[in-house]
Amino acid sequence: MNAGLALVAITLTTAAAVVIGAFGNRLSRTTGDFYVASRAVSPRLNASAIGGEYLSAASFLGVAGLVLAYGVDMLWYPVGYTVGYLLLLVLVAAPLRRSGAFTIPDFAQGRLRSMGVRRAASLLVVVIGWLYLIPQMQGAGLTLRTILGTPSWMGIVVVGAVVLVAVAGGGMRSITLVQAFQYWLKLFAIAVPVFFLVAAWRGDGSPAVLTDAPAEFRERTTVTLSTDTLIRVENRVVVEADGTIDGSPEEGALLLRPGEYEVSGGSTLVFPSGAEVPTVSSLPTLTGAEWAHPLSNGLDQPLYRVYSLMLALFFGTMGLPHVLVRFYTNPDGRAARRTTLTVLGLVGMFYLAPPIYGSLGRLYTPELLLTGRTDAVVLTLPGALVGGTIGQLLGAVVAAGAFAAFLSTSSGLVVSVAGVLSQDVLGRPSRSPVRSFQLATALAVVVPVLLALTGQRLGVASVVGLAFAVAASSFCPLLLLGIWWPRLTSRGAIAGLAMGGGLSALAVLTTILLGPTDGWRGALLAQPAAWTMPLAFATMIVVSLLTSRDIPPGVRRIMVRLHTPESLDLDRGQNLTGRGGRWP
C-alpha cells in the first residue's frame, strides 16, 4: 500500500471531521445544543448520522476479519447488528422519544422515580461505553500500523486526541453533521473497491474459495512477523527463513514438519507458491468446506455460540448508549420510527460488502491467517488483489473509511459517556455546565485510551460483541419492562441491572483480561448473553413482584405519555424528567 497516499486520505477525513465540527460549534451555545442538537434534526439527516455512528471499526474492519478467519457463521454479526435495529424500532423507538428523557439514566429515573436506578444506569452507560471504545482505539492502532508501520500506540493516541477536540469543541450539533457525512464516506469507501476487487477476481479466472483444502499461498509470498508468534503447521513445507524459530537462529531453506513453532518477532518466512498457509495458534485451520459451511468454524460449542451471539446482538443494540441518545434528536415519536426504518436500510446496504472482503481475503491475503491480523483484510486486500496505481488509490480510500469509522463511533460514544459523567459523577455546577461537559469529555477519552494501550489483542468485532452482551443483559430488560410493564419497581430494576450487568461484565472482563479459553467454560464466558440476559429479566420481574408496594405513583400517566402520539391533547403530565419546558 502507498503510505503517502493513505496518509493524505486519513488526514483529509480527520480534517473534514474537525472543520465540520468547528462550523457546527458556532451554532451551539446552550447545554441543550450540546446534548441533543435541540432536537431539530430531520429524520433523513438523523438516519445518516445514526448509520455513521453505528458503523464502527467492528463493522468496517472486524466483520471481514472474522469472516476470513471463521467463515459463514460470522455473518451473524452483521445480521445481528441490523436485526437489533428492527427490535429497537418495534419495541423502543417511539415510546422512548415520547418519554422526553434524553439519556438512559434520565429515562430510568423518570420512569421509576428513583435516584438509585439512575446511579446504577449511569454506571452501566460508562462501563458499556468504555468497553465499546477500546476496540475502536485498537482498530485505529492496527490501521496506522498496517499503513505506515508505526507502533500501535500511535493510532490509539491520534484517534483519542481528535475525538477529544471534536467533542469538547462542538458537542452533538456538530457531531450530527459529522456523523451524517461519515456514513456516506464509509459506504463509499467500502463499496467502491468491491467492484474493482470482484473484477480483478474474475480477471484472475474466478478461482474457487470453496475448496477441500486449507487456504494456500497463490504465489511465492514473503511474510514478516512483527511480534513473537506461535504458529501451527499442518502439512510439511520448505520455507526460506531469516530469523529465530523455536529459539534457534535460522537462515536459508528450512523444513517445517507438522507441529507448532514459536517464531520470534522480526523473522521473515518465504513460502513457495501453492504452499498451505500455517495458522497462528489462536485461530483454527479450516478447509475451504469447513469455512464455507455453517457450524464447522473450529470453535467449541458452535451452536450455543451462535444462539448466544444472536441474543446479544438482537437485544443489545437498544441498550447501547450512543445509539439511544440519538433518538432524542427526533422531533417526535413518529419521526423516531421513520428515522429507524431509514437506518435499517442504510446499515443493511453497508453490510453487503464486508463478507466479500473476507471471502476474497482467503484467496489473496491468506498470510493474515499466519500473522493473526485478520482485521487488516479490508485494508490490505485492494493492494494485494487489484494492485498498481488503482490498488493504491483504493487502499487509501478504505484507510480513510476505516478512520471515519473510528472517529464517528468514538465521538458518539464519548458524547454519551461524557454526558452521563458530567451530570451524574462530576455533579452539575450551575455556573458552567459547558465547562463541566468538557472536563467529562477528557475523562471519557483518556480512560479507554489507557485501556486500549494495555489490553489484550482480541478481534475488534469480538470485543464489540462483548459490549452488546452487557447491554442486552442490563439496559434491554430495563427498557423493555420499563416501557411495556407498568409493575416494574425501582428495586426490581436495580436488582436486575446488578445481576445481569454485573455477571455479564464479569464474564466479559475475564475473557478480555485472561484471553479466550476452550470447552463449555470458554463458550459461556465468551458469549454470556444466553444465560445473563434471561437471568436479568427474571430478577427484574421477580423482585418487582415482591416489592409491588414500590410501584411509583402516577405510573398510569407515564404509560399514557410513552404510548400516545404527541398530536393527542391528553393529560400527559409533566415531561418525564420534569424539565420538558426547556425544550421546544
Added chain:
Amino acid sequence: MGSLLRTQLRLALAVLATVLVPLGLLPLIFRAFPAIGELMLGPLPVPWLILGVGVYPLLVLVGWRYIRQAERNEAEFARIVSRE
C-alpha cells in the same frame, strides 16, 4: 389507555415473531440438514446467500409494514379518544 398499550404490544410481538422465529430456526436447520451447506444458487452457497444478502431487504420490508400498522393503531386510538 390499556387498550392502546395492548394493541401496540401485540403488534410488536407479531412483528418479532415473523422475524425471530425463522432466524432463530436457521442454525437448527443448518445443524439438522448439513446438506444445505452444499447447496449452491449460482456461484454462492445458500447459507451465504441467506445471511449475507437475503436477510436485509426482508428486515426493511418488515420494518416498513410495522410502521404503517403502528401509526394506524395510534390514529384509531386518537379517533376514539376525541369522540369521547
